[in-house]
Amino acid sequence: MSKALIIIDIQNDYFxxxxxxxxxxxxxxxxxxxxxxxxxxxxxxxxxVQHINLRExxxxxxxxxxxxxxxxNVKPFENEIIIEKNFPNSFLKTNLENxxxxxxxxxxxxxxxxxxxxxxxxxxxxFDLGYVCTVIHDACTTKDLEFLGKKVKANxxxxxxxxxxxxxxxxxxxxxxxxxx
Numbered sequence: 001m002s003k004a005l006i007i008i009d010i011q012n013d014y015f016x017x018x019x020x021x022x023x024x025x026x027x028x029x030x031x032x033x034x035x036x037x038x039x040x041x042x043x044x045x046x047x048x049v050q051h052i053n054l055r056e057x058x059x060x061x062x063x064x065x066x067x068x069x070x071x072x073n074v075k076p077f078e079n080e081i082i083i084e085k086n087f088p089n090s091f092l093k094t095n096l097e098n099x100x101x102x103x104x105x106x107x108x109x110x111x112x113x114x115x116x117x118x119x120x121x122x123x124x125x126x127f128d129l130g131y132v133c134t135v136i137h138d139a140c141t142t143k144d145l146e147f148l149g150k151k152v153k154a155n156x157x158x159x160x161x162x163x164x165x166x167x168x169x170x171x172x173x174x175x176x177x178x179x180x181x
Contacts, residue, residue, distance in 0.1 A: 004045035004105045007032055008090055008112030008122055010074045011050065013067030014141075019060035022113055022143045023154035029073040031139035031175045032111045036074050038179055045103050048076045049083045049090045051118065090122040097129060107132040109178065110170070111139035115158045123170050133170035136178065137162045 010029050013019045022028075039046050050070055053061035061068045076082055083096045090096050100108075108131045110123055119140050126133050142161070145152045166172035 002045070002103060002105045003107040003109060004047060004100065004103070005035055005039040006047050006049060006090065006096075006108050006110045006112075006122070007036065007074050008049045008110065008118050009051045009061075009114070010071045010112050011061060011067065012069050012071055013060040013065075014113050015071060019062075019067050020143070022141050024141050025071075025113065026073075028111075028113065028139055028141035029071055031136065033073045034175050035109065035111060035136060035139055035178060039109075040077070045105060046076075046080045047083055047096065047099065048074070048080060049085055049096070049112070049118075049122075052084055052086060054086050088118045088121040089125045090118065091125045091129065100131075105131075107134070109134045109136060111136040113141055115140045115142040115161045116145065117142075120161050120165065123165050127169040133165075134178070135162065135165055135170045135172045136175055137172050138174045 010032055014022045014025045048070055051061045052063055052068055070076060081099055083094050085094045108126050110133060112119060123133050123135055142154050142158050144154050145157050162172050
């Protein structure tokens with residue numbers, strides 16, 4: 001079974017000084033970098049997903065800004081495919097599925113930002129399309145949210161979404177489990 005790494009939205013706006021700072025983006029991006037180096041070393045397919053926000057009134061991932069650029073920690077090599085998207089689901093109105101089919105890829109290793117949004121929607125879509133999914137929990141992160149007037153801390157949001165994805169849609173593991181195989 002052919003396996004590919006999908007790195008989702010590790011872009012400058014999510015880091016310190018960006019327009020949508022997340023909690024611990026540097027730590028998650030360094031874990032993603034470890035995965036990226038492993039996939040490169042083993043000549044396995046890699047896909048970088050870059051969100052370009054075209055929504056009216058959008059405040060981050062705006063076209064032609066530093067914030068929309070893929071972060072230096074996971075900068076794509078020239079031969080690596082970049083999938084541009086405009087929605088949380090990396091498959092929606094993109095060529096990701098066609099690119100995966102071209103390489104006969106059946107298994108996806110997913111990581112990136114944000115756990116509750118793009119990681120969740122992309123993983124569920126991949127599952128629905130028949131892919132075997134593995135989400136790397138420590139190479140993902142998110143932000144604090146609010147519900148019913150109460151703050152929900154980023155680690156609670158992240159853990160809840162990892163638990164939900166792990167209940168049916170993906171195997172959820174840490175980077176070390178992938179690297180030791």
